[in-house]
Amino acid sequence: MSISRLNSTSDRFWQNEKFENIEGPITLEYENLPVMEALTCYMCKKPFSSPAVRLHCNHVFCKKDISNFISNGNIICPFCPKKILQTSYVIDKNIENIMDTLRIYCPNKYLGCVWIDTRKKLKNHLKEECQYVPYSCPYENCNFSGLIKDKMKHESNCIWRSYECMWGKKHFQGCQKDKEEHEKTCIYQPVKCSNPNCLEENIPKCDLTDHLWHCEHQTKDLDWIIKKSDYLFDLEEDKINKLKDQCKKNDDIINYLEDSIVKLKEKIKFLEKQRDACKESKKTQFYWNPCDKAQQLQLSHSNLVVKHTGDGTWASVRAIKAIPDEAESFYFEVKILKSNESWKYSCSVGICTANAPLTQDIPPGCRNEWCIFNNGSTNANHEEMEYNCKMKKNDTIGCYFDAKEGTLYFIKNDSYTNVNIRNIPLDEPLFPFVGAFKGTELYTNFGKKPFLFDTSNFIAVDNDQDHPLNS
Known part of the structure; x- marks a missing residue:
């Protein structure tokens, strides 16, 4: 009987199923039946794959072949002048059923498999029966390749097969290649008592010494x-x-x-x-002093909201009173309600003396002031420092003054910053103050409401040299 060897890479068994240890495409061999020519696609010249479709002109093709043909802009049947109507596709179940009845050789025939049966049974054969399917050892580091029929023999002897000590309650795990060496040195290996009259035979090696001291036959x-x-x-x-x-x-x-x-x-x-x-x-509640402010600033009824309504002059306002001499620390927060984004300097928050000027030219920064600006820079008695700590609209600037150390710390929202000013002189009364440029509006909380930042965290500064505030 002659054999017709046809490369059916799109065969439905291979296209729609995945078999263990098998990689496509494969070559299928059909018996050369008289009907073989009628069951071959006109376009790919291979046995019909599933599904096969019949056009209205009665020519039959693999669906994928005719679909690719049409997608390339062709609208005429390749074997007749009739126009292809895509909506007239009909899946030809009869051809599919006939193809499944054709007898076919196992694709692993040339590796030794002698199976031959209908194409419908090929899937089950490859998955469950065939002993000639290519096989690779699953254990890591093992490069063995063979056939499924070699699997059991190889894995029983594979030096890379997992090994677990049988004596030590999973105290050692490795590969078979480690087994012999481990068993020579395993402290849990059962040994027999060296005393001839003692019947103890399964003493862990690590317990033998203790056993000998108590053995009644010693x-x-x-x-x-x-x-x-x-x-x-x-x-x-x-x-x-x-x-x-x-x-x-x-x-x-x-x-x-x-x-x-x-x-x-x-x-x-x-x-x-x-x-x-x-x-x-x-x-004695703190608030902004309406009698100690620049004329460009407007205060709210509560004297807590500061709004710059004047010209392009930098303007400041001091609190109603100085920080008490007996206070070891003082904290207040300022929220930016509006900010003039077109200027580098929009607002400042900090402390100052009573003789610090209330108006300044741009850029601001005079003596007797210690503050932070919205752009992250600081003014320490007319000495400016740049920091990467910018504030914008809706940010809250916290100002914590440690009167014992003469240090001013700055908070952004509810987190520490790396910005502080040290060595502030304490020989004059110090007032909380804010400065602003035109278009800026600020709200201040002197403690009438809960602070955004938990000031109790500052207790850690005294005892933690790695604390951000001690940097």
Whole structure:
């Protein structure tokens, strides 16, 4: 019987199914039946793949072939002058059924498989039965390639197969190549007691010494007594060393707890001062002084909102009173409601003395002022520094003054910045102040409402040298 070898790379079994350890395309061999020519696509000259479609002119093609033909702009049947009507496609089930009844050889015939049956059964054969499907060892680092029929033999002997020690409760995991060496040195390997009369045979190697000291069949001569004394002494010494280590750990824990208690006491003390300061501030509330401001500034009824309504002059306003001498710290926040984005300098927040000028030329920055500008730069008594900490509309600028250290820290929204001004002289009263340029509007919170930033976090500064505020 002659064989017609046809390359059916688009065969439906191969196109729509994935078989383990098989990669397409494959070559299918059909028996050379008289109907073979009638079951070949006019275009690809291969057995019909699924689905096969029949045009209204009765010519039959693989659907993918005629679809590609039409997508290239062709509208006339390649074998007759009739126009192709795509809507007249008809899937020819009869051809598909006939193709499934054709007898076909296994694609692995040339590897030794002698299977031959209908094409419909090919899928199951390749997936479940064929022993000549190409096979690669699944274990990492193994490069073995062969056939499925070699799988069991290879994997039982593969040195890269997973290995787990049978004695040590999964204490060792590796490959078969490590098995022999590991079993020679495994401390959990079962051994027999060396005393002839002892019946213990499954003693873990690591427990053998302890067993021998207690074995009732052990010869207890003078040499044995000396060795056991040394052994017991070593055991007790190990216990003492462990107790010493534990005591040291306990001492470390106690020291840590004592340090924590000290820090908590300091924080409680700080919070108590904050509480007292809040009570005092309620008696004499801070607000902007309507009599100590530039004429370009307009204050709200509460004297907390500052709005620049004048010309292009930089204008400032001081608080109604100076920071109290007894206060160890002072904090307030300013929210930017409106900002003149066309100018580098739009607003400033900080502290100043009573003789600092209320109006300045652009760029601002005079003596007796310590502040931050919206562009991130600072003025420290007429010395400007640039920082990458810009503020814009709806941002809140926090200003924390540590009166003990003479340091002014700045907060953006609810986070620390790396911006601070140190060594501020304390020989004159210091007032909170804000400066603004035309078109700017600011709202100030002196503590009448909850602050956006938790000021209790500043207690960490005193004890943490790596704290951002100590940088």
